[in-house]
Each structure stands twice: as C-alpha cells, then as structure tokens.
C-alpha cells in the first residue's frame with residue numbers, strides 16, 4: 187500500500203532525526219566565538235569541502251557552534267550535525283569540533299543556554315538531543 191509506505195518512511199525519518207534526549211555536560215570555550223576562527227583548525231576540516239566555507243562566522247548558525255562528544259575522531263560523520271541543548275533555555279548548536287566527553291560551545295551560545303550565567307556556572311548538565319541539520323541552517 188502506497189499510503190502505508192509513506193507513513194513508515196515518515197516514521198523512519200522522524201526516528202532518525204529526533205533521537206532520545208540525553209544528559210550531557212556543557213561548557214564554553216571562547217575559541218568558538220571567534221568570527222575568523224578557521225575550520226581547518228578543528229577536527230572537522232572536512233566541513234570546508236562539504237559546506238564551501240572556512241571561517242566560523244560563515245557557518246549559518248554562528249556563534250551557536252562548538253565541539254560535541256559524538257565527534258571522537260577527525261572528520262567524524264558527526265561533523266556538521268545539529269544538537270538541541272536545553273538548560274534554562276533551549277538552543278541549537280552545530281557540532282564542528284571534537285568535545286572530549288562534553289559539549290564545548292561558544293560563550294555566547296552558553297550564555298543563551300544559561301540565561302547569561304555561563305561564566306559563573308562554568309559547566310552545566312544539560313539535555314542534548316540530536317536533531318535534523320535544518321534546525322541549524324546547515325545544507326548538508
């Protein structure tokens with residue numbers, strides 16, 4: 187049945203894109219606030235080819251960018267994935283570097299996540315959910 191096939195395709199798509207939320211440590215690194223930061227200096231240099239940009243501020247979601255624990259090797263398939271992080275507020279972050287055991291995002295993004303408490307809190311345990319890349323504006 188055509189109708190059934192469409193429904194199961196949609197169910198599969200939403201399963202693929204809306205993963206189960208997990209607790210994750212989130213901290214900041216002002217490296218990711220640098221407009222002229224160079225993707226070639228991250229674990230995701232592959233994004234230069236995939237996206238055709240090289241400066242951090244050319245990423246559609248800048249400065250909501252950073253390292254993610256899912257990226258454990260250079261040019262990981264998780265490079266360019268989009269994550270919803272929720273703490274006080276909810277933000278969408280483009281994963282473009284490795285984050286050993288934690289998300290390391292820009293100070294500006296962490297301030298948005300924590301209602302401007304990034305510096306005083308340092309690290310928080312937030313909820314992280316991988317979402318579709320369109321939420322981060324990435325055309326991958």
Ligand SMILES: *[C@@H]1O[C@H](CO)[C@@H](O)[C@H](O)[C@H]1NC(C)=O
Pocket residue numbers: 231232235260261
């Ligand atoms: C990652 O991708 C970049 C750009 O394509 C390449 O220069 C680099 O050698 C790659 N690194 C690894 C470990 O494959």
